[in-house]
Amino acid sequence: xxxxxxxxxxxxxxxxxxxxxxxxxGVAVMDELDKxxxxxxxxxxxxxxxxxxxxxxxxxxxxxxxxDERGGRRxxxxxxxxxxxxxxxxxxxxxxxxxxxxxxxxxQFHQLTFTI
Amino acid sequence: xxxxKTTPAxxxxxxxxxxxxxxxxxxxxxxxxxxxxxxxxxxxYYREVKDxxxxxxxxxxxxxxxxxxxxxxxxQKPPGLNYSTAMLxxxxxxxxxxxxxxxxxxxxxxxxLTVSFLAAILIGLWVFHEKSFDRFHPDADxxxxxxxxxDANGSIETYAAARSNINLAAIPDVxxxxxxxxxxxxxxxxxxxxxxxPNDCIYLFGIFSEPSFFSIFNFPIxxxxxxxxxxxxxxxxxxxxxxxxxxxxxxxxxxxxxxxxFAVTVxxxxxxxxxxxxxxxxxxxxxxxxxxxxxxSDDYFSKEFQAVYFKTNTDISQxxxxxxxxxPDILTEDLKQDKVSYSAFPLTETRLHSQxxxxxxxxxxxQYVNLFIMVAVLVVVMAVINFIxxxxxxxxxxxxxxGIRKVTGAYRSSIILQFVGESLLVVIxxxxxxxxxxxxxxxxxxxxxxxSLSVKLFHPSVLAWIxxxxxxxxxxxxxxxxxxxxxxQPSKVLKGQAVTATSGAQHLRKALLVVQVxxxxxxxxxxxxxxxQLSFIREKNLGLDSKNILHVEPTYxxxxxxxxxxxxxxxxxxxxxxxxxxADLVDLTIQTTGVSWPGMPAGMNAAFKVLGANYxxxxxxxxxxxxxxxxxxxxxxxVNTEVVVTESAISKMQLEDPVGTILKIGNSPCVIIGVVKxxxxxxxxxxxxxxxxxxxxxxxxxxxxxxxxxxxxxQAMATxxxxxxxxxxxxxxxxxxxxEAFGKMYKTENTASIMLVFFTGIALLIAIIGxxxxxxxxxxxxKKEIGIKRVFGATTLQILGNxxxxxVLLIAIASVITVPVTWYGSxxxxxxxxxxxxxxxWIYVTTILSILGMTMLLIALQGLKTIRTxxxxxxxHE
Numbered sequence: 001x002x003x004x005x006x007x008x009x010x011x012x013x014x015x016x017x018x019x020x021x022x023x024x025x026g027v028a029v030m031d032e033l034d035k036x037x038x039x040x041x042x043x044x045x046x047x048x049x050x051x052x053x054x055x056x057x058x059x060x061x062x063x064x065x066x067x068d069e070r071g072g073r074r075x076x077x078x079x080x081x082x083x084x085x086x087x088x089x090x091x092x093x094x095x096x097x098x099x100x101x102x103x104x105x106x107x108q109f110h111q112l113t114f115t116i
Numbered sequence: 117x118x119x120x121k122t123t124p125a126x127x128x129x130x131x132x133x134x135x136x137x138x139x140x141x142x143x144x145x146x147x148x149x150x151x152x153x154x155x156x157x158x159x160x161y162y163r164e165v166k167d168x169x170x171x172x173x174x175x176x177x178x179x180x181x182x183x184x185x186x187x188x189x190x191x192q193k194p195p196g197l198n199y200s201t202a203m204l205x206x207x208x209x210x211x212x213x214x215x216x217x218x219x220x221x222x223x224x225x226x227x228x229l230t231v232s233f234l235a236a237i238l239i240g241l242w243v244f245h246e247k248s249f250d251r252f253h254p255d256a257d258x259x260x261x262x263x264x265x266x267d268a269n270g271s272i273e274t275y276a277a278a279r280s281n282i283n284l285a286a287i288p289d290v291x292x293x294x295x296x297x298x299x300x301x302x303x304x305x306x307x308x309x310x311x312x313x314p315n316d317c318i319y320l321f322g323i324f325s326e327p328s329f330f331s332i333f334n335f336p337i338x339x340x341x342x343x344x345x346x347x348x349x350x351x352x353x354x355x356x357x358x359x360x361x362x363x364x365x366x367x368x369x370x371x372x373x374x375x376x377x378f379a380v381t382v383x384x385x386x387x388x389x390x391x392x393x394x395x396x397x398x399x400x401x402x403x404x405x406x407x408x409x410x411x412x413s414d415d416y417f418s419k420e421f422q423a424v425y426f427k428t429n430t431d432i433s434q435x436x437x438x439x440x441x442x443x444p445d446i447l448t449e450d451l452k453q454d455k456v457s458y459s460a461f462p463l464t465e466t467r468l469h470s471q472x473x474x475x476x477x478x479x480x481x482x483q484y485v486n487l488f489i490m491v492a493v494l495v496v497v498m499a500v501i502n503f504i505x506x507x508x509x510x511x512x513x514x515x516x517x518x519g520i521r522k523v524t525g526a527y528r529s530s531i532i533l534q535f536v537g538e539s540l541l542v543v544i545x546x547x548x549x550x551x552x553x554x555x556x557x558x559x560x561x562x563x564x565x566x567x568s569l570s571v572k573l574f575h576p577s578v579l580a581w582i583x584x585x586x587x588x589x590x591x592x593x594x595x596x597x598x599x600x601x602x603x604x605q606p607s608k609v610l611k612g613q614a615v616t617a618t619s620g621a622q623h624l625r626k627a628l629l630v631v632q633v634x635x636x637x638x639x640x641x642x643x644x645x646x647x648x649q650l651s652f653i654r655e656k657n658l659g660l661d662s663k664n665i666l667h668v669e670p671t672y673x674x675x676x677x678x679x680x681x682x683x684x685x686x687x688x689x690x691x692x693x694x695x696x697x698x699a700d701l702v703d704l705t706i707q708t709t710g711v712s713w714p715g716m717p718a719g720m721n722a723a724f725k726v727l728g729a730n731y732x733x734x735x736x737x738x739x740x741x742x743x744x745x746x747x748x749x750x751x752x753x754x755v756n757t758e759v760v761v762t763e764s765a766i767s768k769m770q771l772e773d774p775v776g777t778i779l780k781i782g783n784s785p786c787v788i789i790g791v792v793k794x795x796x797x798x799x800x801x802x803x804x805x806x807x808x809x810x811x812x813x814x815x816x817x818x819x820x821x822x823x824x825x826x827x828x829x830x831q832a833m834a835t836x837x838x839x840x841x842x843x844x845x846x847x848x849x850x851x852x853x854x855x856e857a858f859g860k861m862y863k864t865e866n867t868a869s870i871m872l873v874f875f876t877g878i879a880l881l882i883a884i885i886g887x888x889x890x891x892x893x894x895x896x897x898x899k900k901e902i903g904i905k906r907v908f909g910a911t912t913l914q915i916l917g918n919x920x921x922x923x924v925l926l927i928a929i930a931s932v933i934t935v936p937v938t939w940y941g942s943x944x945x946x947x948x949x950x951x952x953x954x955x956x957x958w959i960y961v962t963t964i965l966s967i968l969g970m971t972m973l974l975i976a977l978q979g980l981k982t983i984r985t986x987x988x989x990x991x992x993h994e
Contacts, residue, residue, distance in 0.1 A: 026156040043156050044182035051187065063151065069162060073155030 006058070006087060012037055013049045014058060014088055017078050025064070025075040026050065050078055058084035131165045133158065133176045141180045146190045153183055203530070210517070211538040218510070221889075222542075225506055228885040229546035229589075232499030234553050235878045238561055239492040241554075241569045242871075246485050248392045249467035253334040255427060259463035260437060262424045265475045267455035268709050268723035272475030278458060279451070280403075281418035284426050286445045289437070291429035292328035295403055295422045298395065302669060302818065303409050306374060307847060310361050317848040320357060322399035324406040330386075332427045333395070340368045340384035348404035350383035357398040358385050376846075378405055391568060394466040425463065434460050454709070455721060483945075484868045491875050494635045498879065500593045501628040502886045503539065507597035508625060509893035518601055519609040531602035532595075539594025543586050551582075564874070565867045596624075626926055629890060633930035636883040637963055638938045643872045644959035645942040650869055652953045653862060659795030661738035662702055662854045664829075666836060668820040669850040670696070674843050678730075678814045681843050688835045690828040695732035696817035702858045704797035704807070711808065713769045713779040722768055725797050725805050726781060728812030734760070734792065736823045744775040744790030747811050758811045760790040765806030786810060799861040800951040821854065883967075884974065887923075891975045894919065895982050902982055903990035912983050919979050923971050931964045 006014070016032045017024040030046045033039045053059045064075040080088075132138075138154075145153055157179050164172035215222045250256055262278035284293040298304060300321070307317040327345045330337060330352075337344075337352070344352040351372055358367040370382045380401060389396055407417040428437070437460035441447065447458055471480035518531060554571060562568050571578070674681060678696065685691045699706050704725045711724050731747035733739070739746075739760075747758055759779075766774045777788045786808075796804055824832035840849040859866070895902075898919070905915055939955065946952045982990070 026152060027159050042182050043160060043179055044185065047153065047156070047183070048185065048187070069159060070155040071158040071162070073158060074151045075155060076152040 006053075006056070006091070009039075010049055010053055010058075011088070011091055012039065013046070014053060014080065014084055017050075017053075017059060018080050018085075018088070021079060022077065024078045029078075050076075053084070054078070057081060058087055131162070131169070133161045134173050137177050137180050141183065144184060144189050146188060149188055153188065157183070207534045207537055208541075210534075211541055214514070214538070215542075218513070221506060221510060224885050224889055225503055225542055226546050226549065228499045228502045228882050229543060229593075230549040230553065231878050231881055232495045233547055233550035234557070235495045235875050236492040237550055237554050237571075238557070238569075239488045239871075239875070241558075241571065242565070242567065243485055243489055243492075245392060245567060245569050246468060246481065250392070250394050250464050252390055252392065253463070255334075256464050257462070258428045258431070259332060260426055260428070260434070260460040261463060261466070262426070262441060263459045263461045263472070264421065265457045265459065265472075266709065267457075267475075268721050271723070273707070273723065274472035274475055275421065276423055276461070276470075277421040278424040279418075280420055280422045280424070282424055282458075283446050284424075286443070287437070287440045289428045289430045289432040289440075290426050292332050293424060293426040294326040294329045294332055295324075295424055296329065296395065297324040297403065297406055297422050298397070303375075303406060305669075305850070307376075308357075308361055308372065311363070311365070311370075315846050317846070318360060319848070319850060320360075320398040321396065322401060323395065323397040324401050324403045326403055329400060332425055335389060336387045337384045338387055340382070342384070344383035345400065345402045347381075347383065348402045349380050350402065351380040352384040352386055352400045353382055354386055354388050354398045356388050358382075374401070374405065375409060378408060380405065394463070434462060481864055484864060487868070488871065488875075491639060491872070491879075494639065495875065495879055495882065496589065498632050498635055498882045498886070500589060501632050502882060502889060503542075503593040504596055505625050505628055505886060506889040506893075507535075507539070507594075508600055509889065511597065511601045514601060515604050515609040518604045519606040522604075522606040523610065528602045532598040535598030535601055536590060536594040539597070540586070540590035543590040543593065547582060547586050561874075564870050566863075625890065626922075629886060630926050630930045630933070632883055632886050633927055633967065634934040634937075636879045637930060637967055638934040638941075639872075639876050639879045640963045640967075641934070641938045641959055642942055642945075643869070643876045644963065645956060646865070646869050646872060646945070648956050648959065649946060649949065649953050650862065650865055653800050653949075653951075654859070656796075656800065656951065658702075658858075659740075659793055660701070662858055664824050664826050665736065665854040666822045666824065666832070667700075667852050667854055667857065668822060668836065668840070670818070670820045671844050671847055672815075674820075674840075675815050675817060677843055681839060684839050684842070685822065685835070688832075690825045690832045691835060692823045692825060693732055693736045694820065694822045695736040696730040696812075696814055697733060697819050697821065698728035698812055698817050700819065700857070701727065701733075701737060701797065701821070702854060703799070703861060707805070708781065710782045711779060713771070714777060715770070723805055724765060724768075725807045727797075727807060727809045728816065729809050730814055730817060731811065733809060733821075736821050737795075739795065740793040742791045742793060744788070746790055747809070757784060757786045758789045759786040760792055760809045761788055762792055762794045762807045764794050764804065765808060766791055768806050781808065781810070801949050803950045884970070887971050887974050888978070891919075891923075891971075891978045894922070894975075895978045899982055899990050902979075903987040906983065906987040907991070912980070915983055916976055916979055919975050920972055923975060924968065927964070927968050927971060935960060935964075 012033060013029060016029050016036070019036075020028050020032055026043055026046055029050065030041055030043055033041060033046070050059065050061075054061055058081060059078045060081050061076045061078045064077050066072045066074050141154060141157070142150065157176060160179065161172050161176045164175055250259075253259060261276060262282060264275045264278055266273045266275070280295045282293070284290045304323065305319050305321050308320055310316055310318060325345060327343055329345055330343065338355060340352075341347075341350070344350045351374075353361075353367065361367070361372075362370060367382045367385055371379050372382060373379050386400075389398075403417070404414070407414055412420075438458070441458035441460060447456070468482035468485060469477060469480050471478050521531060521534075551571070558569060558571065670678075675696070682694050685694055704727055706727065707723055707725050709721050709723050711722065711726075727733075729747070731749050734741070734746040742763060744760075747760060759781075761774070769779070771777055771788075774788050774791055779786055779788065792809075794804055795807070797807055798805075822832075822836060824836075836851075837849055840847075902915055905918075938960075942955065946955070
């Protein structure tokens, strides 16, 4: 279904937002992605993905109180929505399901070439 | 609570992100996104800045740039652009009132623009007409003609012709080829007799061609055979020719006798040839008829050089075609020995790019087209400059209105809209007037330049162009004044403080005036140079007398009775002499490199013009004998043909004792019996070539020249007509005057000069409007100054001098700019002529002095009005 289909980066960001609960905002998500997945993105790219996910209804957001470290600016805190969580689960399930269909021989292929 | 504008916390106080970059972010970012975006950017900045300030700054800048995305940019329009219809109505009303409040000013503005648009539209029509030539063929880009370049001892002559039997089939890209024989005289101009009127003769022009003619060109056949030229006894005629000859009767199948001798059948009727075709004809006849009319065998004809057109079936380039044309199966060995080479030339360039100098294409008419495009642009630029100058000069008058508008809440943008809108109204009015004048003047203009242009005003693309043009001009003319005026401070203008135009605006006005004067002086000088050269051509001694000579086309019967006719004519006192030649003396195109003489260096390839003539030619044309004798009336020498040559021919042949020398033209031996002074046999654009005149049998001549007593033109014409009717009752006499024919060689130049004079007048008019506008403003501005000077006893002349000073300086600057440019331009133009005038310096001086004088006069007229008023009335004001 269109709208629930998400790309790889979107999936990573969704996961990160989940991990960071309840403190997921732009910079935090960017740092976490760098740390966990080794993806160093520009902050504007993270914003773009976050707002796209929000448009798709996978995330919701609210503004925090202003903080000093940001020069008095507020944060936009993102949290997973129910459909966001379901999308992650579906993606996970699909992968597992498909992974399980891979013939064992294919996964051992490189070993086979070694032994022959 | 909004913290947006607060400074960051104390610890980072001196470590703030770059201010400008931050401001840029705040400017573009959507307000509802600003907090999070700016917050994240700041957070990253503060984190980074602890380590490295420069890096942090750069990173911040980079982030701000990266955030500049469509979804982050504010979409809301600035509030000033929400216009209500009420406001637009008000703006319109005020514009109309203002227009009528200062009728003089408005009239100047509209007149200037109208005149310039008039010029631009006329030039535009002409340019479109010129550029549309031959474009009506759907495959116009694939039609070419073959050009021959002949190397005659270093100078290459180019002819739009190739050997008729050129083997174009050897090039796979060529789909079809056709020889097209054009010309302005017999056998292209023929006498046709309308049905039932056997003694009437209507002369019509036509061409001879081969069967593929109608498949190469798009001349739609309306009735009859679609391939009429396949049968050598057919003729295809135009719609209007069919109507002329046969009226309403069906023309198909009718028999026409060409030259009252060769019967051809009307096989098809084609649509009249459009005006913008470089091939113009009323009928097409197969080439076989041409060969028969001239008594040539088909074999002989196939070796003659004629215009050859062909069409390709691929998008092969001109260069590749030229290369293929010079391959040995097409450019045969004998042609190569004669130093001939071929090239392909696109049909669509025939009209504008047909000039070749020394084998290289040098443009042609296109130079005039470009010249006039430039004139049109310059004239419009001048008018726009006027508009800007007049509007900014008058800005003061509108200052209170602007003040009130601003106080009642107008945005700057709405005031800009108001003034741009006003200029748009004026521009539209000017365009409407210009179009009206175009309609009125077009017949006269067409008459002047000998074209038939028309405006298809309601054609959508024309309308679109006009609207676009109006919009652009309104923008160019209105934006700057609008910008200046909308910047007025209401608090100042409403308190009655005079708005002093910024020094920038004043400098701009002066700069614009300089541009304007440069342009008009340049155009005037160039026109002057052109006129000088053209009158030089008209008055140059050609070495022969072309005045009072009538050229008459003889029929074969008349040539047979030549002596009798001559005797008859000479019984009338107004007829002085008569002669016959085989070619046009003032535009002699018969040229040969096949002349050899004793002592001729081997391998030399010298070009001579040759003319076959009856013995009276020297007397009729007033040729001056230097040595030996002229041709005489006696039976032709059975061994050697007698020839008379020009001095330059002798020097080319380097003959010590020319008279009696035997030379050969082709294989025919000729004896030189006399030497005459050089005379021009072509347009003065070309170098004079040596001429050989040989005694020619009267029956092979094609032109009669009759010289008559000066001042007796009507009697002479009557006599000649009478004699003609006596010898040829069934024909209408065809004639023209030799000096007029000579003048026709400069048709393009003459048309150009007429148009230039017209547009020079317009340029001058616009410049005058500009000077008047600015002078009025200047005087107005300095009213009080003049009053005070008068009170302190200054004389009228002193005050005028003061007013003049500024303008004289501007004109001096303009002259310094325009003289070298015009000098260069006119030099380039003059270089086209082999015989030309020296640069006429006096034109430069007179033009600049007259512009100066005119400006001073205009200022004096404006100034005197103010100077004459009582200073007390000026100074008492307020």
